[in-house]
Amino acid sequence: KQEVTQIPAALSVPEGENLVLNCSFTDSAIYNLQWFRQDPGKGLTSLLLIQSSQREQTSGRLNASLDKSSGRSTLYIAASQPGDSATYLCAAWGSSNTGKLIFGQGTTLQVKP
Amino acid sequence: EPEVTQTPSHQVTQMGQEVILRCVPISNHLYFYWYRQILGQKVEFLVSFYNNEISEKSEIFDDQFSVERPDGSNFTLKIRSTKLEDSAMYFCATRSLHTEAFFGQGTRLTVV
Numbered sequence: 001k002q003e004v005t006q007i008p009a010a011l012s013v014p015e016g017e018n019l020v021l022n023c024s025f026t027d028s029a030i031y032n033l034q035w036f037r038q039d040p041g042k043g044l045t046s047l048l049l050i051q052s053s054q055r056e057q058t059s060g061r062l063n064a065s066l067d068k069s070s071g072r073s074t075l076y077i078a079a080s081q082p083g084d085s086a087t088y089l090c091a092a093w094g095s096s097n098t099g100k101l102i103f104g105q106g107t108t109l110q111v112k113p
Numbered sequence: 114e115p116e117v118t119q120t121p122s123h124q125v126t127q128m129g130q131e132v133i134l135r136c137v138p139i140s141n142h143l144y145f146y147w148y149r150q151i152l153g154q155k156v157e158f159l160v161s162f163y164n165n166e167i168s169e170k171s172e173i174f175d176d177q178f179s180v181e182r183p184d185g186s187n188f189t190l191k192i193r194s195t196k197l198e199d200s201a202m203y204f205c206a207t208r209s210l211h212t213e214a215f216f217g218q219g220t221r222l223t224v225v
Contacts, residue, residue, distance in 0.1 A: 034214065049212075101158060103157075104155070
């Protein structure tokens with residue numbers, strides 16, 4: 001049974017700092033891995049999708065990597081801004097065609113001005 | 114930009130009542146999902162739906178729950194005889210064959 005864990009649970013950094021969020025999963029036979037952002041009381045906004053054949057994806061100041069063999073993914077945020085403050089969730093796609101997502105508990109990021 | 118639309122944004126219902134949560138998927142998407150997030154907990158998978166039938170469901174998705182696409186566009190989640198522990202944020206998600214999953218803004222269900 002796939003389990004996804006995110007460390008740390010919370011992170012507070014000063015504006016401008018580069019940071020890394022970690023995600024680990026127990027079953028390396030994942031199909032894809034997706035990172036989301038969730039603002040308080042809001043829905044999930046997709047940030048990046050890494051397909052199983054890929055090792056990383058980049059979008060603006062965000063870079064996500066995937067290492068299936070070690071069961072890890074990281075989300076790198078460059079030059080953090082107060083507007084980046086949110087909860088970041090990673091989710092592993094199951095290997096079946098249904099594509100259900102198994103979520104981690106999230107990392108709540110606070111970027112201080 | 115296309116988006117998944119959910120209604121209502123907030124629903125308050127009495128215990129034992131039935132509720133229907135609605136979702137309008139992105140138009141060319143083929144796979145549909147419902148997830149829920151109890152306050153302070155992980156987002157949990159409920160059910161996936163493809164080709165007009167359930168393709169997978171979790172242990173949470175028991176006989177109290179049902180899904181359908183009544184008119185080929187809307188995708189609904191029905192919860193019969195609601196319980197206090199059904200209070201949560203319910204998210205609809207959709208995707209096409211090789212794309213990421215897109216989530217709606219959620220329906221906050223409060224059972225009193």
